[in-house]
Amino acid sequence: MVIKVFFPQCCNRADSGLLVGRWLAGYDSAVVLAVIHYPFIPSTVKQYIQQSRSGVQLSVLGSWSLPAEGDMESFLRDLSSIFPQRRWLQISRQTGKTGFSCSVLNTERKEEEEREDESDQKVIFIHYEQRKVMLSQLHRDESEGADPNPEPTSELTQMFESVSRSQALFFLDKYDEGPVKSTHWQSEGREASIVVELCKQGAVPVCSVVSAVLHLMFHVFPLPFVWSKLSTCVQLSFRTERLKKLFSTATAPDHMTFMRKSNTFVSVLLDVALGLLLMSWLYRDDHISSIANALVPAADHVAKELKGLLQWLMGAPAGLKMNRALDQVLGRFFLYHIHLWISYIHLMSPFVESLLWYGGLSAALGLSMAVSLLSDMIALLTFHIYCFYVYGARLYCMKVYGLSSLWRLFRGKKWNVLRQRVDSCSYDLDQLFIGTLLFTILLFLLPTTALYYLVFTLLRLVVVVVQGVLHLTVDFINSFPLFSVGLRVCRPYTLADGVKFRVLCDEPGTCLHLLMEINPLKLSSVVRTYRSPNDSRRKDSWAALINKLFIGELVYPWKHKAEKTD
Structure with missing residues (x-):
């Protein structure tokens, strides 16, 4: 079984803590939106996540640890009992390697079944630029139907929707005073x-x-x-x-x-x-x-x-x-x-x-x-x-x-x-x-x-x-549509026609890392869509x-x- 983890590039150097995001319904995929830094109080983290919900149901996906903090990994692993999830992602960086290592804990299964499935589970990291995905609009194919507001069904559509609807997470800067400290894309304000x-x-x-x-x-x-x-x-x-x-x-x-x-x-x-x-x-x-x-x-x-x-x-x-x-x-x-x-x-x-x-x-x-x-x-x-x-x-x-x-x-x-x-x-x-x-x-x-x-x-x-x-x-x-054409020329990622992937890192002993890049919408499609x-x-x-x-x-x-x- 292959589990895909959409990981924001801004969190590659984040301090150890908890991964906040959501599991995509119907797919073995998770979207990481932010990393909450240690130290924290679990009850405060739960309250912060509930207050930050804006269109999507957020949860704690797992833990994130740096190689210099080896003792922190076992501590963060024990938090899976406080934040109940069917799957708990334990992601960590390794010394001397660019890629991440990840273990998936099936908290609802017995330990014997968990050990049997660990060898069959493969994790692929898909790195994305959170700012571009946040500001982009993924255009669905016209063949999907005449409904002007179709429900997001595809994996990619749900991923874009998860990032764009989670703006409440990005209002608080990591240097501001607040209940928790987190790493994520910092908005430019209004x-x-x-x-x-x-x-x-x-x-x-x-x-x-x-x-x-x-x-x-x-x-x-x-x-x-x-x-x-x-x-x-x-x-x-x-x-x-x-x-x-x-x-x-x-x-x-x-x-x-x-x-x-x-x-x-x-x-x-x-x-x-x-x-x-x-x-x-x-x-x-x-x-x-x-x-x-x-x-x-x-x-x-x-x-x-x-x-x-x-x-x-x-x-x-x-x-x-x-x-x-x-x-x-x-x-x-x-x-x-x-x-x-x-x-x-x-x-x-x-x-x-x-x-x-x-x-x-x-x-x-x-x-x-x-x-x-x-x-x-x-x-x-x-x-x-x-x-x-x-x-x-x-x-x-x-x-x-x-x-x-x-x-x-x-x-x-x-x-x-x-x-x-x-x-x-x-x-x-x-x-x-x-x-x-x-x-x-x-x-x-x-x-x-x-x-x-x-x-x-x-x-x-x-x-x-x-x-x-x-x-x-x-x-x-x-x-x-002059504004749309100017947006397509100056910021082509805001009008997305799809994505493409390229291999970012494939080191032995680490997971496969892909980089997700946004394909801009064609100028003819921009004029036809936004005319x-x-x-x-x-x-x-x-x-x-x-x-x-x-x-x-x-x-x-x-x-x-x-x-x-x-």
Whole structure:
């Protein structure tokens, strides 16, 4: 039988005393957490262990003695009757050897049976760094189940849980005055806890007030419809909800909650820092005036290019034969809209610099807020292109649906609205004649409409791609787990994907000694595991997008919200 003893490296040179830890349920393994030094009073040790329980059941596993204290070994062996255990580990160091020797006493068996089993028992020491195991989080394999809080069943999981839940043992330093003296990992303490508590207490009412104001704004018609289409308002609402969850203290935080809050805090902090840098650049060297002065000429240039494009479409584009009457009507209709838009831009030109100056202040709330505002400005500046796209898409869609309906007429079919299916139907001669006439008209007008739809759809897709890049930037800032990635880079042992062992000492006459090292979690797994849940929005697949473009359905400049996920 092989008994594994997880032994902390900080106790290798500890004074003689008692080993405190726990036996792992279902395994022949023991986890040593601390060494209580001699002299001590057994009743005081029992009371100290009972008061130090924090999530795990601690007990005295055995004794620990140094080679210079040979008389102490027999004394510590006799303590097995005071601290009853099924197995009593008697570990000692030997002079001139690096490894330990260990004998296992089966206190519940008779001496004859004990002598018979001593030769069959083999002890393997697994040395671990208590600080790293204490601060690390062992990530279970996803195949273990969907339960978010599964019970620790594996030997390694129980070992990590035993060390992490025994923090009460590590609060008392070996030099402090206390009932017992012990050797274990010394914690580094808590920093700025008072400041953190004051910030949390003050931030909760502020976030609640802002959330209440936004709630009223978003529920007064027609403001909810307008705010849901503006990226700036959506981002402001999302940021407020995240800050409200960040400073909430409703439940005791577990590891995932702590990491999620830390990622949120770091992402918000970095977002605001980048926003302040952008803000300092905008208001330095009069960059806002330069942008405002270049905005109106750029709008005029775009309008001039659109006029040239429409004049090209009103002629014979690429040698195509177009319907002259419909081509002239559509061209003049779009030219009139361009004229209205340019008049509006020139009317607003005196206020552009002021709007940019006040809009630049949004960068103080973060780079994501400034990027969202830029997305809204692009949507407003290209609103005429969106109108052209909507007009062309609606005309094209009407003709496509009309042609598909008339095509069913020729085949003796019709669309059953109640049953949502195609049924057979018989038509008389007048219906077939009118259907043929309408089908011919729509079919010959389709190329002209399709050309206008194709051109303005391509222009619209350019704007949508630019807005999509801006939306992806905001989503990346909001959801990227920067704190977790930084923790993985600076302290890779805190996010453990498993462990590996290497032989530390295998001297004759001593037990086998292994060193347990922590395998850090992969960066891809860190990003996937700790990525902050964004306001997940329903995104169309490529097949659905192509189908919409083919039949003329609108591709909106905003994303449709899906169900909120926590």
